[in-house]
Amino acid sequence: MLLSQHAIVGGAVGLATGNPVLGFLAGFLSHQVLDMMPHVDGAPEKVRPRRYSSVVDREWPLSTYITSYIDVTVTTVIIIFIALRVNEPLVFLCGAFGASLPDLMDNVPFWKKCFRSTKFGSWFHGIHSKFHFRWHEAHVYQLILAVCLQLMLTIGGIWVSLRG
Numbered sequence: 001m002l003l004s005q006h007a008i009v010g011g012a013v014g015l016a017t018g019n020p021v022l023g024f025l026a027g028f029l030s031h032q033v034l035d036m037m038p039h040v041d042g043a044p045e046k047v048r049p050r051r052y053s054s055v056v057d058r059e060w061p062l063s064t065y066i067t068s069y070i071d072v073t074v075t076t077v078i079i080i081f082i083a084l085r086v087n088e089p090l091v092f093l094c095g096a097f098g099a100s101l102p103d104l105m106d107n108v109p110f111w112k113k114c115f116r117s118t119k120f121g122s123w124f125h126g127i128h129s130k131f132h133f134r135w136h137e138a139h140v141y142q143l144i145l146a147v148c149l150q151l152m153l154t155i156g157g158i159w160v161s162l163r164g
């Protein structure tokens, strides 16, 4: 999942606990649950006409960097927007941070190699990857459905957070 889904859903889940520490833990767990769902993180690799795969763990292409910069910017704006409107902004932020942490530690290209070379990082990367959904030979319509699911999670997370 993109950072926006993780942070927003994590913030909403965190708010449901009503406690910053529980919110952080619930957000952290929500990350693994969201990673198990079919989703699109960046441009999947074309393997046959209209068939895509995300199995290859290659270096990020430029398109993934651009997607990530937009994602981080949009996420920051939405998180600040929600945090300024909820009754328990600290709890919300703890949930959002807990949900973002796995990817911030394990997936950021500037330090992921360094993180994964540590004992904890290598153990954590194993668990993080185990839960992560991968496309093998997905048809383009499956990717479109996944993007719709991601949009619904984003909008649903904003709605649930602001409703309470």
Ligand SMILES: [Zn+2]
Binding pocket: 001, 031, 035, 102, 103, 128, 132
């Ligand atoms: Zn992840």
